[in-house]
Structures are given as C-alpha cells and as structure tokens.
Amino acid sequence: MTTNAEHLATSEYAPEHPARLQWAQLAPDVYKAMVRLDAASRKGLEPKLLELVKIRASQLNHCAFCLDMHTKDALAAGESVERVVQLSAWQESLHFYTEKELAAIELTEAVTVLTDGFVPDEVYAKAAKQFEKAELAQLIAAITVINAWNRFGVTCRLTPGHYTPGSH
Numbered sequence: 258m259t260t261n262a263e264h265l266a267t268s269e270y271a272p273e274h275p276a277r278l279q280w281a282q283l284a285p286d287v288y289k290a291m292v293r294l295d296a297a298s299r300k301g302l303e304p305k306l307l308e309l310v311k312i313r314a315s316q317l318n319h320c321a322f323c324l325d326m327h328t329k330d331a332l333a334a335g336e337s338v339e340r341v342v343q344l345s346a347w348q349e350s351l352h353f354y355t356e357k358e359l360a361a362i363e364l365t366e367a368v369t370v371l372t373d374g375f376v377p378d379e380v381y382a383k384a385a386k387q388f389e390k391a392e393l394a395q396l397i398a399a400i401t402v403i404n405a406w407n408r409f410g411v412t413c414r415l416t417p418g419h420y421t422p423g424s425h
Contacts, residue, residue: 278413291405298398301391304334306358309344310365310396311403316345317369318407325417327403333422360387361396368400 281288299307308331315323328341343350347362354362364384367376384393409415 273416273418274414276413276415280409280413291402291409294398295402295406298395298402301395302399305331305336306361307399308334308336309340309354309358310361310400312341312344313347313362313365314369314400314403315407315410317366318404318411320407320410321417322410322415322420323403323407326420329420329422357387360384364396365400368397369404 308327311327312324312331315327331341332338340353343353344362347354347359351359360383363380364376367380384396388396
C-alpha cells in the first residue's frame with residue numbers, strides 16, 4: 258500500500274516544492290520554546306475542540322502545512338470528516354457544531370483576522386458565556402499559538418503531506 262506522500266511523488270500532480278527554510282533546525286531554541294508553549298496552551302481544552310480551532314485558524318491563514326497536520330490530528334482524535342469539511346463554511350453549517358464550539362470558532366476568527374484592530378465585544382462575550390475564565394484564557398492562548406505556528410509555516414512554506422498523527 259502506498260502512502261499519500263508516495264502517491265503524490267509518483268503521480269501526475271504538480272511537483273512538490275521544498276520548504277523555503279527549515280526554520281526549526283536553524284532556530285532550535287525558538288522551536289523548542291514554541292513546542293513548550295503549544296503544550297502549555299492545550300491544558301484543560303477538549304482535544305477535538307482544540308483541533309477545530311487550529312484547523313480554522315490555519316484555513317484563514319492559508320497554512321497548508323498546519324491544515325495537513327491538524328486535519329489528520331482531528332480525524333485521529335475521532336473528529337468526523339463531515340465536521341472538518343464543513344468548518345470552512347461554519348456560518349452556513351451551524352447545526353454541525355455545539356454552541357461552545359461555535360463560540361470558539363468565532364473567537365478564533367476574530368483573533369486571527371484583526372481587520373478592525375480588535376476582537377469585538379459580542380464575540381468575546383459569547384466565548385466568555387461558554388467557557389470558564391481559566392478555560393477561556395487557555396483557548397485564547399491556543400488560538401494565539403496556532404497563529405504563530407501558521408506564520409512560521411506560511412513564511413517558510415513548510416511542505417504539507419508528510420505528517421503522521423502523533424508524531425509531534
């Protein structure tokens with residue numbers, strides 16, 4: 258049986274481009290600090306909710322590497338393909354998600370896309386209603402961390418398709 262990466266490498270698809278920069282190897286202390294920050298930000302958050310947040314931020318930031326990683330992690334954690342697929346159109350697919358998940362997804366969008374320069378009060382209030390204060394603080398940290406990872410991935414053009422769930 259061939260892996261997806263092997264299939265992509267031997268098919269008629271466009272050639273895979275190497276990453277621009279292997280930043281984790283060149284800035285190992287920063288990478289290790291990010292890994293620790295990521296682990297700390299996960300504490301107290303439900304794994305499937307966390308993956309939905311990471312996928313949505315990665316969609317907004319166009320981070321192919323993180324989309325590859327977090328969709329695979331979500332599926333490995335028991336998330337449904339249907340909910341992952343509908344996430345890019347969540348506002349038209351509200352019935353796929355709980356009120357708590359919707360508040361987290363909406364907060365993720367507000368924190369990720371700061372076009373107005375702030376997170377709207379009504380978005381924050383919805384999240385504050387669904388999450389205890391400590392859990393909300395963790396959620397904000399997790400959203401901030403995935404946005405940082407996205408910026409590394411997009412800037413360095415990290416190559417998607419090779420991630421195996423549980424390997425990070």
